[in-house]
Amino acid sequence: MHCCAFKAMWNLFVSFFKIGLFTxxxxxxxxxxxxxxxxxxxxxxxxxxxxxxxxxGQCTPGVIAVNVATFVGYKLKGFWGxxxxxxxxxxxxxxxxTAIAACLSSFAAFPVVQHTLAGIRVAVAVLVxxxxxxxxxxxxxxxxxxxxxxxxxxxxxxxxxxSMYIVVGAIILGILFGTFGRAKx
Amino acid sequence: MIYLELFLSFFKxxxxxxGGGLATLPFLYEIAAAHPDWFTAEMVADMLAVSExxxxxxxxxxxxxxxxxxxxxxxxxxxxxxLVLPSFLIILLVAGFMARxxxxxxxxxxxxxxxxxxxxxISVAFLEVLKxxxxxxxxxxxxKKFAALFDLPSILLFAILALIAFRFKKLHPIVFILIGxxxxxxxxx
Numbered sequence: 001m002h003c004c005a006f007k008a009m010w011n012l013f014v015s016f017f018k019i020g021l022f023t024x025x026x027x028x029x030x031x032x033x034x035x036x037x038x039x040x041x042x043x044x045x046x047x048x049x050x051x052x053x054x055x056x057g058q059c060t061p062g063v064i065a066v067n068v069a070t071f072v073g074y075k076l077k078g079f080w081g082x083x084x085x086x087x088x089x090x091x092x093x094x095x096x097x098t099a100i101a102a103c104l105s106s107f108a109a110f111p112v113v114q115h116t117l118a119g120i121r122v123a124v125a126v127l128v129x130x131x132x133x134x135x136x137x138x139x140x141x142x143x144x145x146x147x148x149x150x151x152x153x154x155x156x157x158x159x160x161x162x163s164m165y166i167v168v169g170a171i172i173l174g175i176l177f178g179t180f181g182r183a184k185x
Numbered sequence: 186m187i188y189l190e191l192f193l194s195f196f197k198x199x200x201x202x203x204g205g206g207l208a209t210l211p212f213l214y215e216i217a218a219a220h221p222d223w224f225t226a227e228m229v230a231d232m233l234a235v236s237e238x239x240x241x242x243x244x245x246x247x248x249x250x251x252x253x254x255x256x257x258x259x260x261x262x263x264x265x266x267x268l269v270l271p272s273f274l275i276i277l278l279v280a281g282f283m284a285r286x287x288x289x290x291x292x293x294x295x296x297x298x299x300x301x302x303x304x305x306x307i308s309v310a311f312l313e314v315l316k317x318x319x320x321x322x323x324x325x326x327x328x329k330k331f332a333a334l335f336d337l338p339s340i341l342l343f344a345i346l347a348l349i350a351f352r353f354k355k356l357h358p359i360v361f362i363l364i365g366x367x368x369x370x371x372x373x374x
Contacts, residue, residue, distance in 0.1 A: 018359070020240065020241050020242075021240050021241075022240060022358065022359050022362055023240055023241060023242065024240055024362065025314065026206070026243070026310060027242065028307050028310040028311070028314075029314075031307065032358045033358050033359075036357055036358055048296075048300065051299075051300050051303050051304070052296055052299065052300070052303075054303055054307075055299045055300070055302070055303040056276075056279060057276075058303075058306070059203075060203070060272060060275050060276060060279065061199065061200050061201060061202060061203045061271060061272050061275065062199055062202070062244075062268075062269065062271060062272020062273075062275070062276070063206055063242040063243075063244040063245055063268075063269070063272065064242070065241075065242040065245075066242060066245065066269055066272060066273070067272055067276050070272070070273055070276040070277065070280070071276055071280055074276070074277060074280040074281075075280070079277060082273065082276070082277055082280070083273075086269060086273055089241075089242075090241070090242075090245050090265060090269060092240055092241055093239070093240070093241030093242065093245045093246050093249055093265070094245075094249050094261065094262065094265055096239050096240065096241065097235070097236070097239060097241075097246050097249040097250050097253070097261070098249060098253055098258060098261050100235055100239065101235075101249075101250050101253040101254065101261070102253070106231075107235050107238065107239075108231070108234035108235050108237075108238045109234075111373075112370060113238055115369045115370045115372075115373050115374050116366045116369045116370050117238055117369065118318070118339075118369050118374035119342070119364075119365040119366050119367070119368045119369020119370065119372075119374050120362055120365045120366050120369060121314065121317060121318035121365070122318045122319060122339050122342045122343050122346065122365055122369075122374075123346060123361040123362050123364060123365025123366075124314060124318070124362070124365070125311070125314045125315055125318050125319060125343060126343055126346040126347050126350050126361060127350065127358050127361055127362075128307070128310070128311045128314060129311060129347060129350075130347070130350045130351060131307070132304070132307055132308050132311050133351075135304045135307065136304065139300045139301055139304050140301055140304065144297070144298075144301075145297075145300070145301040146301070148298055148301040148302050148305075149301040149302070149304055149305045150305075151302075151305075152301070152302040152305035152306060153305040153308060153309065156305060156306060156309045157309050157312065163306055164203060166302055166305075166306065167299065167302060167303070167306075169302075170298040170299050170301070170302030170303075171295040171298055171299055172298070173298040174294045174295045174296065174297040174298020174299055175291055175294045175295050175298070177294065177297065177298060178290065178291070178293065178294020178295075178297055178298075179291075179294065
């Protein structure tokens with residue numbers, strides 16, 4: 001039992017280290033990696049649960065990538081799981097940034113870096129696109145869901161309403177619908 | 186004592202910067218003003234460029250860099266640790282709460298509304314990424330040339346990678362990132 005627990009922790013650490021290492025861009029960029037490493041490979045959470053963590057992470061302070069890591073780690077192994085996952089996801093940053101800060105503060109200006117990043121950005125766009133399409137298929141299955149989706153989309157894209165407000169609004173709508181909408185049946 | 190001050194400054198930042206790594210910027214400028222011997226406002230811009238060019242969350246990268254500038258490796262560790270601590274504790278609380286109330290009808294209903302909304306938010310994020318990587322809206326706006334909107338190599342790469350991504354679902358995301366990096370260098374994106 002003891003060795004299984006250690007193995008689980010180690011796998012958690014490795015997964016989140018990889019996630020931290022290959023997340024380029026905002027918190028959403030980690031979603032495809034989490035889908036593969038955490039949902040499919042280790043089966044710690046379902047895709048829906050990851051979405052829930054991501055949503056809550058929009059409302060709480062802190063870096064969303066770290067928040068999601070803490071959530072997932074906690075689900076697997078409580079406090080220590082949360083601690084290991086959090087540590088693992090920030091470790092690549094610590095190592096890489098310290099190395100760069102020590103040697104090359106003009107790192108970003110090198111053309112090689114710019115070219116590499118431009119290519120990576122396109123790859124990230126593709127990965128997030130695939131994730132979004134999967135999410136559509138699985139989560140927009142009712143009229144209510146489609147309605148909430150459209151409202152959130154318009155508010156965020158056109159009216160630039162903050163994510164936190166949209167999440168809170170969606171929670172309220174969900175509770176209202178759950179309490180009154182279903183009662184109509 | 187510098188480490189205590191680093192802890193306080195970055196703990197505060199971690200506690201009040203809501204909504205993404207860039208939310209840490211105002212706090213960093215404040216810290217720069219209060220502690221010019223740590224780093225200056227001009228340096229923040231350079232740090233941002235590096236933070237956006239390296240893997241990992243931008244907020245974490247910024248804290249590490251700023252901390253290093255202030256106090257070397259121990260500074261980097263202290264700043265990053267302090268930034269992450271408030272949200273770590275809060276999430277543990279929320280996660281514990283959720284575990285207890287997961288069966289609650291209200292919590293269940295809340296998530297019913299939550300999930301489609303999050304899909305929308307991620308879609309918006311995707312559009313932003315598209316704007317930055319494939320359809321160069323900024324270049325179009327500054328040059329007023331319609332052709333500038335379409336960066337053919339990027340569009341091509343996007344199309345090819347997308348075809349592969351949807352056909353070969355088993356491929357690990359890392360593969361795509363590496364391909365993107367290599368193509369980027371080879372074709373000078």
